[in-house]
């Protein structure tokens with residue numbers, strides 16, 4: 001099956017078949033990451049630029065590793081160390097980068113729609129590595145790969161996503177991806193952090209975390225996005241932790257074999273207790289490991305690849 005997408009701008013416009021192809025392709029790439037020589041020639045001669053206007057540990061590093069393991073030339077540009085600080089616009093920056101003939105630009109930006117803006121203006125492929133509070137498609141895909149790895153399926157799973165839903169691009173991409181794949185999505189958080197009308201995306205909404213966690217297969221905890229909140233949306237972090245944090249007590253409400261996920265960076269003692277973050281049900285580092293394989297799959301598929309590489 002061919003992929004047929006030049007860009008990855010969000011999950012919203014991907015089909016269930018697209019998502020399955022990405023996950024299957026990523027599964028095929030996972031083995032490369034455990035070899036002694038972790039490199040295949042698949043994208044030799046391709047140039048990938050990681051253009052990050054916001055901080056990142058996991059996404060930027062794993063896109064860089066993914067490109068290098070596929071033998072692409074991978075270059076990182078962070079806004080703080082570029083001519084952006086001298087006043088250059090996004091479009092001028094991107095046009096100058098494009099003059100060097102990259103094949104793919106992987107972009108993170110604080111403005112929702114920034115990768116779409118570039119995709120309309122440049123000839124190369126654009127992959128959205130997180131745009132404002134809009135989407136973070138590669139995160140949702142690695143989350144689904146991790147669920148499939150641990151649960152054997154995605155269809156029929158009950159997934160509770162808890163925290164600052166309003167400002168979370170991870171939540172939005174996961175809602176799109178999980179509902180397309182037939183999972184049930186439950187959202188929980190303080191009323192000030194639940195966007196009005198989010199049910200229209202097919203999710204159930206709870207203000208009581210216990211109701212969201214009860215009988216869930218997957219608990220996905222989200223960080224409070226203080227950098228995106230224009231004003232204080234909660235009384236104190238202690239109160240937030242008490243009512244909306246996951247801990248060993250409320251985790252007992254979930255299925256016995258439920259898994260706990262977090263996209264990172266996590267704030268221990270706020271949305272997740274250390275006992276849960278380090279507990280037997282957490283799969284947080286599996287998410288990070290799967291992030292490399294998913295990003296290899298995305299780079300490969302937007303480059304025209306069709307079959308998983310072994």
Ligand code: CP
Pocket residue numbers: 055056057058059060130139263264265
């Ligand atoms: N999950 C995630 O996007 O992490 P980073 O901000 O470290 O890339």
